[in-house]
Amino acid sequence: MSSSEQAPRLLSMTLNGRVRHDAVGDNILLLDYLRETCDLIGTKQGCDGGECGACTVLVDGKSRLSCITLAAECEGKSVETIEALATNGKMSALQRGFHEKLGSQCGYCTPGMIMASEALLRRNSSPSEDEIRDALGGNICRCTGYVKIIEAVQAAAEELS
Amino acid sequence: MTELLPAFSLRHPTSIEEAIAIHGSAPDARYVAGGTDLIVNLRRGIGDPETLVSLNRIEDFQNIADGKDGGLVIGAGVTIANLANDVTIRTRYPALRVAAGEIAGPGHRETGTVGGNLCLDTRCVFYNQSQWWREANHFCLKHQGEICHVAPKGDFCHAAFSGDLAPVFLVLDAEIEIAGPDGTRREPLSALYTGDGMDHLTLKPGELLTGIHVPANTPPAAYEKHRVRGAIDFPLAGVAVALTKDGDKVKTLKIAVTGTNTSPFLVEGLEAFTGSTLGEDDQAKLADIVQKQVSPMKTTLVQPFGRRRIAGAMARRQAVSLLAGG
Numbered sequence: 113m114s115s116s117e118q119a120p121r122l123l124s125m126t127l128n129g130r131v132r133h134d135a136v137g138d139n140i141l142l143l144d145y146l147r148e149t150c151d152l153i154g155t156k157q158g159c160d161g162g163e164c165g166a167c168t169v170l171v172d173g174k175s176r177l178s179c180i181t182l183a184a185e186c187e188g189k190s191v192e193t194i195e196a197l198a199t200n201g202k203m204s205a206l207q208r209g210f211h212e213k214l215g216s217q218c219g220y221c222t223p224g225m226i227m228a229s230e231a232l233l234r235r236n237s238s239p240s241e242d243e244i245r246d247a248l249g250g251n252i253c254r255c256t257g258y259v260k261i262i263e264a265v266q267a268a269a270e271e272l273s
Numbered sequence: 274m275t276e277l278l279p280a281f282s283l284r285h286p287t288s289i290e291e292a293i294a295i296h297g298s299a300p301d302a303r304y305v306a307g308g309t310d311l312i313v314n315l316r317r318g319i320g321d322p323e324t325l326v327s328l329n330r331i332e333d334f335q336n337i338a339d340g341k342d343g344g345l346v347i348g349a350g351v352t353i354a355n356l357a358n359d360v361t362i363r364t365r366y367p368a369l370r371v372a373a374g375e376i377a378g379p380g381h382r383e384t385g386t387v388g389g390n391l392c393l394d395t396r397c398v399f400y401n402q403s404q405w406w407r408e409a410n411h412f413c414l415k416h417q418g419e420i421c422h423v424a425p426k427g428d429f430c431h432a433a434f435s436g437d438l439a440p441v442f443l444v445l446d447a448e449i450e451i452a453g454p455d456g457t458r459r460e461p462l463s464a465l466y467t468g469d470g471m472d473h474l475t476l477k478p479g480e481l482l483t484g485i486h487v488p489a490n491t492p493p494a495a496y497e498k499h500r501v502r503g504a505i506d507f508p509l510a511g512v513a514v515a516l517t518k519d520g521d522k523v524k525t526l527k528i529a530v531t532g533t534n535t536s537p538f539l540v541e542g543l544e545a546f547t548g549s550t551l552g553e554d555d556q557a558k559l560a561d562i563v564q565k566q567v568s569p570m571k572t573t574l575v576q577p578f579g580r581r582r583i584a585g586a587m588a589r590r591q592a593v594s595l596l597a598g599g
Contacts (some may be wrong), residue, residue: 160316
């Protein structure tokens, strides 16, 4: 595999509510841009093939896998990561749900789980269990067995309604 | 940090004409839309294009519009999520919604496109692996190697076509529109596929799929997919059935299969079922016809024999259900 030596482009996007301009190569993945350029390491690198959902972020409010998305495709878009959810040190309803309902065990899948759930709750504030399972269908957890994760999302939806 | 992708220049044309022009002027260019298939392959050392021509800013490519013949024209750039959520698709072509909803996970569906799913690269357990895995295995016939590990004595690549939308479009008699350096053409979807797992599309250099025409009056149809897990996975077998009836008898029957052969295909020899009430004997005959025409190889971790029987069983179940339905 050849390495990247091409001149970077100036990439502009709204990241967690603030406009950023960075020099980014065309072949840089959104995941690496977030973690390496922006130091936002809450987004996790898991399978590297779009198979596990650990890298899930929101692009224009929709669930996206940052490990198979080119950063340059997000030009002019709004990108949100797990770091955007807490306000003034206070957890969001979803974060609190995962914390209090024990929806997180080793924690590696949790940022992706929460961002995929965030995308769901923004378009459907009172999802059924099937709808939650469908929205999290691309997020794999090897610890919890998913039951506690579903309860966490239900608790957040209840709090928000 | 993840291993870097090969160096390429990413271009963003805003019209189909501009995309074709850029593709023609850049050596070794590839079109990319959602990238859920291509980017993963590039990361695994499959392909090293100098230029990626992104189709994501071509707006008229992303619409679902009424066709002149009363049917529907689905832009190749429509995302799988938008296809699944479209009200017209849900009401007039529910089997398309089912197939779209069963593709991969939500994050893939938000970015993957209809055109990408129809052009999806063929898949094999010896091909969809990392560079070091494939290298340690002396690569394979499809890429960089000389032997097909699935059938080492032959010189044919058996990688399976695994898109979920194609069989539904096939039973609905959909046609595709292709644009390229020599103009545009429209042809049946089945003409898109070569039948060779190695080079599975008939698209010529610089050509791209721009839209899919679905006829106005299509028969009731259904799609069923079998996979290891209930989410994310590609089909081990996917079967679409379209059936019209005359009273309690079959009038027309179409079946198409994905996930088992190098191309999605329409099952042949179903005319015999016209006039049938699909009793036990005919059901067994139908499953048998499907089983004989699918040819799964060891391209997945699930044994071919099981996939063959499953394809037959799904076809039988859906045909019976459509005949019984209102």
